Every structure is written in structure tokens, then in C-alpha cells.
Amino acid sequence: MAITQDDVVRVAKLARLALVDDEKERFTAQLDNILSYVQKLDELDTSKISPTAHALTCQNVLREDIERPFESPEAIMENGPEIEANAFVVPKIV
Amino acid sequence: MEPAQLSASELSNLLKNKEISATDILDSVYKKIESSENKINAYISLTKEQAYVQAKSVDKKIALGEKLNPLEGIPVAIKDNLCIKGVRTTCASKILKNFIAPYNATVIDKLHAEGCIPIGKTNLDEFAMGSSTENSAFGPSRNPWDYACVPGGSSGGSAACIAADEAIIALGSDTGGSIRQPAAFCGVVGLKPTYGRVSRYGLVAFASSLDQIGPITKNVTDSAFLMNVISGYDSYDSTSNTVPVPDYTKSLIPDIKGLKIGVIKELMGSGTSKGVRDAIQKSINTLTSLGASCEEVSLPSFEYAVATYYIIAPAEASANLARFDGVRYGYRSKENETLVEMYEKTRSEGFGPEVKRRIMIGTYALSSGYYDAYYLKAQKVRTIIRDDFNKQFEKYDVIISPTAPTVAFKFGEKTKDPLSMYLSDIATISINLAGIPAISIPCGFSEGLPVGLQIIGKHFAEETILRCAYAFEQNTDYHKQRPALT
Numbered sequence: 001m002a003i004t005q006d007d008v009v010r011v012a013k014l015a016r017l018a019l020v021d022d023e024k025e026r027f028t029a030q031l032d033n034i035l036s037y038v039q040k041l042d043e044l045d046t047s048k049i050s051p052t053a054h055a056l057t058c059q060n061v062l063r064e065d066i067e068r069p070f071e072s073p074e075a076i077m078e079n080g081p082e083i084e085a086n087a088f089v090v091p092k093i094v
Numbered sequence: 095m096e097p098a099q100l101s102a103s104e105l106s107n108l109l110k111n112k113e114i115s116a117t118d119i120l121d122s123v124y125k126k127i128e129s130s131e132n133k134i135n136a137y138i139s140l141t142k143e144q145a146y147v148q149a150k151s152v153d154k155k156i157a158l159g160e161k162l163n164p165l166e167g168i169p170v171a172i173k174d175n176l177c178i179k180g181v182r183t184t185c186a187s188k189i190l191k192n193f194i195a196p197y198n199a200t201v202i203d204k205l206h207a208e209g210c211i212p213i214g215k216t217n218l219d220e221f222a223m224g225s226s227t228e229n230s231a232f233g234p235s236r237n238p239w240d241y242a243c244v245p246g247g248s249s250g251g252s253a254a255c256i257a258a259d260e261a262i263i264a265l266g267s268d269t270g271g272s273i274r275q276p277a278a279f280c281g282v283v284g285l286k287p288t289y290g291r292v293s294r295y296g297l298v299a300f301a302s303s304l305d306q307i308g309p310i311t312k313n314v315t316d317s318a319f320l321m322n323v324i325s326g327y328d329s330y331d332s333t334s335n336t337v338p339v340p341d342y343t344k345s346l347i348p349d350i351k352g353l354k355i356g357v358i359k360e361l362m363g364s365g366t367s368k369g370v371r372d373a374i375q376k377s378i379n380t381l382t383s384l385g386a387s388c389e390e391v392s393l394p395s396f397e398y399a400v401a402t403y404y405i406i407a408p409a410e411a412s413a414n415l416a417r418f419d420g421v422r423y424g425y426r427s428k429e430n431e432t433l434v435e436m437y438e439k440t441r442s443e444g445f446g447p448e449v450k451r452r453i454m455i456g457t458y459a460l461s462s463g464y465y466d467a468y469y470l471k472a473q474k475v476r477t478i479i480r481d482d483f484n485k486q487f488e489k490y491d492v493i494i495s496p497t498a499p500t501v502a503f504k505f506g507e508k509t510k511d512p513l514s515m516y517l518s519d520i521a522t523i524s525i526n527l528a529g530i531p532a533i534s535i536p537c538g539f540s541e542g543l544p545v546g547l548q549i550i551g552k553h554f555a556e557e558t559i560l561r562c563a564y565a566f567e568q569n570t571d572y573h574k575q576r577p578a579l580t
Contacts, residue, residue, distance in 0.1 A: 008454065015412060015457040016419070017450055018438040027454060033513050034455060038401045041471050044478065051473030054303050054333065055289055055480055055529025056553060061332040075180075075196035081426035088421050091430050 002035035003028065097122035098259040099576070102168045102316040105262060109156060109167050116152035116167035116211070119262070120145055123169045123213060127260045130579060135235045136245075136255035138174045139182055140214040145169070148211045155209075164319050164343075166209030171261035173252050174215035175222055176307070177296040178202050185298050186230035187220045189418050189425045189444030199296020200328045201265060201307055208323045213261060216251030220446045221415065222272055222300045224248050225518050228509055229448045237279060238577040239543050243502040246276030252310045253280040257577055263320055264310040269301050270403055271497075271522025273308045274534035278497035278546020281536045283563070283573065284310045285317050288554050289529035290335035293328030301410035302333075304403075304526040313573050314535065314564045318342035321556060337554050345557040348568040351385030355562075356490035360396040361521050366499040369540025374496050377537040377547050377566065381494075384565055391493065395482040398475050399524040400516055405459050405472035406527070411449075412456030418444065451512060480528040487552040492562050495521050497534040497546030521548060531556050535563045536572035544572070 005028045012019045012027075019027065070076070082089040097105060097119045108114040124142065131137060152167040172178060175185045177195035179202075184190045198206070205212060219229035227234045227250035235250045237243040238258040245254040249266030253276035256264050266273040268286035277284025285308045292307045299305060309320035325339040357378060362371055378388045420426035420440030427439035445453070459468035486493060498521055508515040525532045530553055537547035547566070551559040567573055 003458070007458065011454045011458045011461065014461060015453045016416075016434070016437040016441055017445075017453065018442045023447075023450075027451065030451060030512055031454060031458070033511075034404060034451075034516070035458070035468075037513055038405055038468065038472075040401045041398055041405075041475050044398060044475055046471060046474035046478070049474045049477050051470055052477040052480060053473060055476075055527065056333075056335065058333055061329075063329065070197075072196055075194070076422075079193055079196065079423035081420060081424070090421055091433050091436050093433050 001032055002039060003032045098126045098262070101312045102165055102262050102319060105168060106162070106164055110162060112156060115156065116149040117146065119167065120149045120169055120211065120213070123261060126258070130258050130260055133236060133241055133579070134238055134254050134258050134260065135233055136216055136251040136258065136260055137171070137214045138184055138186065138217050138232050138251070141178070141181055141212055145211050145213045152209055163208045165263070165323055168210055169213045169262050170205060170210045171214055171216050171252055171255045171264040172202070172212050173218055173249050173264070173266050175218060175267060175298040176201065176265060177298070178212060181215065183215070183298070184232070185221045186218045186232055187445065187449070188231045191231070191425060193424055197296065200293035200330060201324045202296065204323050210323065216249070216255055216264065218251055219248035220449050221298070222248040222267055222269055223411070223448050223452055225271070225275060225515055226508070227251065228505065229446055231446060234505065237502045238579060239281065240502065242504055243543065244279065244505060246279035246502060248272040249310060250276045253277050253282055253284065256280065256282045256310050256312055258579060263316050265307060265324070266310045267297055267305055267307050268526065269304045269407060270526050271519045273310060274497050274522050274532060274546065274548060275519065277310055277534045278544065279502040281544030281572070281575065282310055282312060283314055283317050283533065283535050284308065285321065285533040286525065286531060287321065287325065287556060288531045290333050291531070291554070291556070292324050293326070293331040293334045295328055295330035299414040301407040302414060303410060304407060314560060314567045315343070315346055317533065318346055318560050340557055342556060342560055345560040346564045347561055348565045350381065350562055350565040353386040353492065353562060354490045355381060355386050355388045356391035356486055356493040357388055358396065358493060358495040359390045359392045360394070361495040361499070365520070366496055367501070367540065370496045370498070370500060370545050373538030373540060373545040374547060380566060380569060384569060391486050391490065393482050393486065393524070395475070395479040396524055399479060399527060400520055402472045402475045402479065402527060403523045404455065404516055405468050406476065408452040408456030409459050409469050410456070412453045412460065415449070415453055448512070476527050479524050483524070483528045483530060484552070491558055493550040495548045495550070497521055497548040501540050501543035501545060525550055529553065531559060533559050533563050535567060537566070537570070538572060
């Protein structure tokens, strides 16, 4: 077993997903299958190899810190599921 | 022939000679959509109103005798993970069902500047995660060659609409094969450019180090024309590249004498269906008869590509999809006591099973104690895969393979076992990990379904793969064969 149901429950919590019981079972079996397959990578010796995050050289891109107005901020707000006085409303936090 | 059945370059000539109007073309394409959509389901939404406004302004330009851009007045279908200002952008997900994009993707701005006319948003696997469009919250698209078969994915809607003449050209996105595999399954041309060639600004992010936008077209010529429009540096995408953009249509030369071609040995074995292998073998003969030299090359890292990809892509996806929390846009679950409850319910109700699966794989691979064993390991193997290609490109101009190990499969055939679906991307995934360009072109038929030939080039060698693809296309007629659509 590459992964247990406890792992799945832990990971779902980290990912902010609430799973129902049969999802827990199904995902455990499927993730175990996938992660077991992935262990194939252990066949390769990578001790002397450096990791690649991007296939092409990537570097920090800097620009002047100049304000660029967005043409229609109201179009952003209109997508909000619940808005009030130009703010996004969420359930009580504290 | 109806206008919708023609290619962009053919229509462009008719427009210039005033033999047709942009409105005529649009009429013809929307008529096709009307008659075929109940069978194909290529589109999630149409942008008819804006399209006709644009067509009228193109027609006005023609009437005034003004010079037209090469793709001006040509209807283009847009994958529904690309933002068009004021238009619904769903990513085929319930969580974005009502999301109206507040800005244009850079490629959309470029299409507008050219005078290209977006006609609708095409279907995909939810958030571009899948190989069949079966993961769409809006129902799957069907393959125009056989309605019982998938069109491929994730850009299945874009490929199907081109095959069914429901658009003249289309844009897709490709993270592990999502342009090339559906192009192969639907018998059309799909090109994934070099990473960084086309700006990703306004493409809803799936796996940021792998995603790339590219053209899906009826032939290689249209692919070159569309590449000219969408390529180039963009300050809004920090991974966008400053390498100068050539005129890709200059690569449309039917001459490959002396071209050195490597054929990937690992993809010509028993893992690939006999029908596909036969079609590729015949393609090799064609290329050889045109003066190219073909020999087998071994890329041992191919065996590890799917495993590497299914760590890296989900890891990046789990981070990218964290933004869908029900706060600023998209679906929000009702009646929540706490913020965390709102996050959890929103995401559980809003995402489909494949997206949840990948978020969990990615979260697991990045979580404390597993990072080195999974994510770091995969990144190291990614280096091996990239170096493997670079080494072969010292000897060969292009490398070829089948685009997919089989022709289009049947609905439901792979949905029960996610891993079997993942393995159907075996031929395309390495290319994204290496960041190199590749094109899929029609190269034959097996079981009555199209087979795709994948032509791979080194970084920024789009011109070489386009030339090879063009030479092949000019000497074959597979791209001219159309589905019956009965």
C-alpha cells in the first residue's frame, strides 16, 4: 500500500475538501494505484542529478513599480458570490 | 463546397477578392453548428452577437478597399479555459459555471488585433484535466468520425469543432497532450508551441510550468498563420520568452531533402496498437521517399514520463486551484457556519472527481515528509527526460512518433480506472516536461478512425516541425478526408 484511508483523510483536509464515506474509499484505492505506479521512479538513480522546475531557463522578471489601473474593477466585484460595499462577504471568522 | 468547409487560407483569399463576405462565412459556420451540435456538443457557449458585430466591421473594411490581415474575418473557436472579457469562462467546471471574465487573455487581444472573430467557447475536461472530455461538467463532446468514441482531450471541443466544420480555426491548451491527442483523434492538425512562445496570461492555470496555448486547424498552413498571430513576448506572463518570432508561413516549403528524422523506438512496440504502428510505418516510408532519412532512436526516459508528469502536474494544480474557495468568484456553497466549512463545502460541491483526485495527489506529493520522495524526485527525472531529448537533437532535426498509442477509444472505456486514462497520454507527456514544440498531423486511418503523426522539434524549432509537417501534408491527402456526420 502506497497510501491508506487515513492519508486520504489527512490530505483532503489539507486541500480543503470534505469527502463523503464512499469517496474516501474510492479515492484511497485510486490514489494507491496511481502512487504505486509513480514509485516506478525509484528505479532511477537521481543522486547526482539536479531538479528541473522549468524546462527553459527562467529568471526573475523585474519591472518598475508603476501603478497600472485595471479598466473595469466593477467587473471583478460582479463575480463575487456575496458582496457588500465593495467588499467580499465571508462567514464570521472570529 | 460551403464556406464552413474551407480552410482559413482559402477563405482569406475569397475575402480579399470580394468573392465572399465575413458575414457569409459566419452564417455558414453557425449553420453548421446548429445542424451538428446535438450530435457533437463541441461548444459550451456561443458568442454570436459580438461575432456578427465584428464581421460587419470586417465587411466594412472590405467595402472601403482596405487591406486585410491574413486571418481577418476568420471565425475562431476558443477553448473555454481562455478568458474573453464579458464572456462566461467555465473551464467546464461547476465551480466556474457563472464566471464572467473581467479581462481578455493576451491571445484574445492578439486575435482581436488581427481581426479574427471568436465565435464561441469550446468544451474540455474540467480544468483541462483529462484525455476524453468525459470530465466536463457540461457533458462530453463526441468524435465526429464516430459518435460512440471520445474526441480526445482535454481540448476535445476545439478538435471536434474543426473536424465537424463548426469553426475554421481554434485555440486549445496543452499541458500533457491536450492539443495534440484530440487533434489526432479527430483527424486535424494540432500544435503545441515551445514553452514560453505564447503568453499564458488569461489562460486559467492548470500546471504552470507545462501549460501552453496553441492552434488546432484543418491543415498545416492555417497552423502557421495562427502561430504568427498568437506568438510573442508578453510582459503579463513572466515565463513568456523574448526569442524573436519568425514568419512561420515562410516554413511552408514542401522540401525535406536531407532532413534527419529519429523515430522513437519505445513508442513503436507492442504498447501501441497495430493499426497505429502500420500508419506510422507508412508515414516513415513517405518521409523517406521525400528525401528525409529516418532511423530508430531510443529515448529510455519515455518509460518514466507518465509517472513524472502525474507528480509534477497535480502538484502545480493543487497550488493553482487553491484560489477556488468561494470568496471572490465562482460557486459558493450555501449556509455555512464557519469560513473553513465554506471552503470545504464549496470545493467539494464545485469540483468534479478527477479534479479532486489530482488536487489530492498534488497535495500529498507536496506535503511534509513526502516532498523529497515524490516532488523533488519527479523534478530530477524531469531533468533526465529533457536531457534525453537534447542529446538526440544533436543528431536529429526532428523526432517523430505516433501522437497516441491507439485511435479514439469508446466512451466509458477508461473512466473506471484513472491510471489507464493517464497512460493514454504516454506519447505526448514527455514533450511538455521537456518544454519543446510538437505538432500532430493526420497520417492515416485505423478501424475507420484517424491516426496522428507527432513531429517533435527542439526548443523554438517550430519552423522545422512546420516544414516537415507541410511537406508530409502536401504529399498525402489524409487531411482532406472529412467525417460523414450522419
